[in-house]
Amino acid sequence: EAGVAQSPRYKIIEKRQSVAFWCNPISGHATLYWYQQILGQGPKLLIQFQNNGVVDDSQLPKDRFSAERLKGVDSTLKIQPAKLEDSAVYLCASSLDRAGAPDTQYFGPGTRLTVL
Amino acid sequence: AQSVAQPEDQVNVAEGNPLTVKCTYSVSGNPYLFWYVQYPNRGLQFLLKYITGDNLVKGSYGFEAEFNKSQTSFHLKKPSALVSDSALYFCAVRDVDTGTYKYIFGTGTRLKVLA
Numbered sequence: 042e043a044g045v046a047q048s049p050r051y052k053i054i055e056k057r058q059s060v061a062f063w064c065n066p067i068s069g070h071a072t073l074y075w076y077q078q079i080l081g082q083g084p085k086l087l088i089q090f091q092n093n094g095v096v097d098d099s100q101l102p103k104d105r106f107s108a109e110r111l112k113g114v115d116s117t118l119k120i121q122p123a124k125l126e127d128s129a130v131y132l133c134a135s136s137l138d139r140a141g142a143p144d145t146q147y148f149g150p151g152t153r154l155t156v157l
Numbered sequence: 158a159q160s161v162a163q164p165e166d167q168v169n170v171a172e173g174n175p176l177t178v179k180c181t182y183s184v185s186g187n188p189y190l191f192w193y194v195q196y197p198n199r200g201l202q203f204l205l206k207y208i209t210g211d212n213l214v215k216g217s218y219g220f221e222a223e224f225n226k227s228q229t230s231f232h233l234k235k236p237s238a239l240v241s242d243s244a245l246y247f248c249a250v251r252d253v254d255t256g257t258y259k260y261i262f263g264t265g266t267r268l269k270v271l272a
Contacts, residue, residue, distance in 0.1 A: 045200075072258070074259075074260070082264065083247055083262040083263060083264050084201070084247075086260070089257065089259055096257050096258075096259070097257045097259050132201070134200075134201075138258065143208075143253055143258050145191070146203070147203060148193075148201040148203075149200050150199060150200045
């Protein structure tokens with residue numbers, strides 16, 4: 042079974058520029074998550090999709106971050122404009138989540154963003 | 158609100174010795190508990206989970222975890238540590254009470270196995 046795919050793996054931009062990350066979850070997984078992980082810290086949930094609907098985006102800085110999951114499969118996360126404090130690893134994850142059964146979440150390799 | 162705590166920022170253990178990485182949780186209903194490991198420049202890898210059933214859960218790479226309801230703990234263990242086990246370990250609880258099913262992660266514990 043293929044895992045969660047993310048691209049690019051690394052990105053370096055200057056502040057105030059925009060950037061986009063792409064995620065392809067495990068086939069058939071209904072739930073997709075985007076996390077931000079600052080070096081040495083635990084992942085912080087940015088947004089959670091169930092199919093193509095948003096379940097939780099309470100910690101997403103909506104003035105600069107946006108995400109979409111068209112057709113309930115792939116997802117993109119965008120930052121515009123980027124700030125220095127956005128330097129982090131952005132992790133995508135997915136879980137199957139059959140009705141009534143909270144399943145295991147599987148992570149992609151992440152995208153390391155450096156904002157100069 | 159559901160939460161997990163990892164009281165140790167770092168755990169050092171000699172190779173061949175048993176290791177324990179601690180996690181305590183706070184939930185209002187049934188706990189759904191997970192352990193993940195993160196190696197440098199990698200995403201998180203699933204190790205094991207507790208949903209229901211036996212209190213001792215066995216997972217990948219020889220790791221196991223003991224669910225203790227009375228102490229609200231879910232400590233990660235391994236009988237004999239390897240240098241290659243050195244990594245960052247995260248405990249997580251899945252929030253099933255609010256209906257979001259989101260994961261709540263601990264702050265992580267860095268395990269260093271010394272040769």
